[in-house]
Amino acid sequence: MRRWRIGLAIAAIVLVAGGALWLARGTIATAMMERLYAKAMAPDPFDDLPDGLHVGLCGSGSPMPDPMRTGPCTAVLAGKQLFVIDAGAGSTKNLSLMDMPPAEVQAIFLTHLHSDHIDGLGELMLQRWAGGGRSSPLPVHGPVGVDKVVQGFMQAYEIDRGFRIAHHGEAVVRPTGFGGTAAAFDFPADGANLLLVSTPDLKVVAFPVRHAPAEPSVGYRFDYKGRSVVVSGDTAPSERLESVAKGADLLVHEALSPKLVAMQTRAAKANGRANLAAITRDILSYHTAPEDAARIAQRAGVRYLLFTHIIPPLPVEALEGPFLGDSRKIFRGPIRVGRDGDVISLPAGSTDTKYGNRLMRFR
Missing domain, CATH: 3.60.15.10 (Ribonuclease Z/Hydroxyacylglutathione hydrolase-like)
Incomplete structure (x- = not known):
């Protein structure tokens, strides 16, 4: 009988604790998110x-x-x-x-110009520019033809470039940092x-x-x-x-x-x-x-x-x-x-x- 009562008490404690955690899940998740943001915004994201x-x-x-x-x-x-x-x-979000x-x-560095290897290039150039407050474009090395690819993405994003600058101001998103600079090479x-x-x-x-x-x-x-x-x-x-x-x-x-x-x-x-x-x-x-x-x-x-x-x-x-x-x-x-x-x-x-x-x- 004593063991049965002890087991029942333990079960009740577990249920109460589990219920408390369930009710506090939003608070716990918010605290975890704050730590993730602190890491993401750290001056040196590679310090670990x-x-x-x-x-x-x-x-x-x-x-x-x-x-x-x-x-x-x-x-x-x-x-x-x-x-x-x-x-x-999708690779920019993963980064x-x-x-x-x-x-x-x-x-x-691009390995070649097949679509699946370049279709995230515009997003990466944009995030690097806006998120980093860059004053110069992103160097993009690749085989002959990379200049057409880079210019194509910059043209596609040109209207959005204007929106970003108008909204955030030139001190935040510097016009000179937009896009990329192609560095084509041939063997x-x-x-x-x-x-x-x-x-x-x-x-x-x-x-x-x-x-x-x-x-x-x-x-x-x-x-x-x-x-x-x-x-x-x-x-x-x-x-x-x-x-x-x-x-x-x-x-x-x-x-x-x-x-x-x-x-x-x-x-x-x-x-x-x-x-x-x-x-x-x-x-x-x-x-x-x-x-x-x-x-x-x-x-x-x-x-x-x-x-x-x-x-x-x-x-x-x-x-x-x-x-x-x-x-x-x-x-x-x-x-x-x-x-x-x-x-x-x-x-x-x-x-x-x-x-x-x-x-x-x-x-």
Whole structure:
């Protein structure tokens, strides 16, 4: 009888406490939101990260809709310098949620000019301008044709530019900081890599990859204080990429599962969608299967392999195994199927590799 009464009393306390928490949920949520805003508005949003390279997936998807993944975007934080590679739809919002504010972006590097890699560029340029009070436009590096892309977005946003200035005033949104400045590059006749950034601590190199007919298409390598990351861009298996990736701490590589995409092709054929059947067949020729990327990473001596630009969508985690196929048997290092918010940290002065996700707190 005594135990029964004690159990009943404990149950009553739990119910009362649970009820009190339920009633106070708005107050608790408001306090949490205030802390999030304080972090987002902090003078140094990166003060919780050690010096080094930090690579985040602000978008790990493809043109196909995926509830776990927005358009392609990779953020590279080198010390306190934030760079963005590609700007797919939805990626600017992810940057903010990941405490990698668009206002802090130093430059954008585009891998190629396919729509899914540039359709968030206008939003990113606008948020960087208005949110950062910038007095000069955002540098946008990319292959030949990037000037047309940048000018096109600036023209599309020109009316909104006027609204922002009229509403907030020139002291807040400075007219000279609007938009971007295109920095187009082309490879020399011998196809040599291009050194785009060179400082005592940081080097950024562009190199050609295989994504015909979307040419030129490029990948990028960042080296900072002894740590390195290579970002493949969209590519079929590439010998040049393998060469550039030699000894890299991290390879961020696109990936397409031929077996899973074949399911899409069969479904399209069965339902008379000849155009979609043709598209899902065609994309096999200029993307890389996970196993092939694993072979590249293994031969290059890469320490960590992170997949991005995931094709097809993987709406549930259980599909990651079929997507990877035999990749884990081929590459002996850690492999991760990327999701939005994933961050791989490479602290300077060490060989450590640390994983986290800066969006999980919102899920």
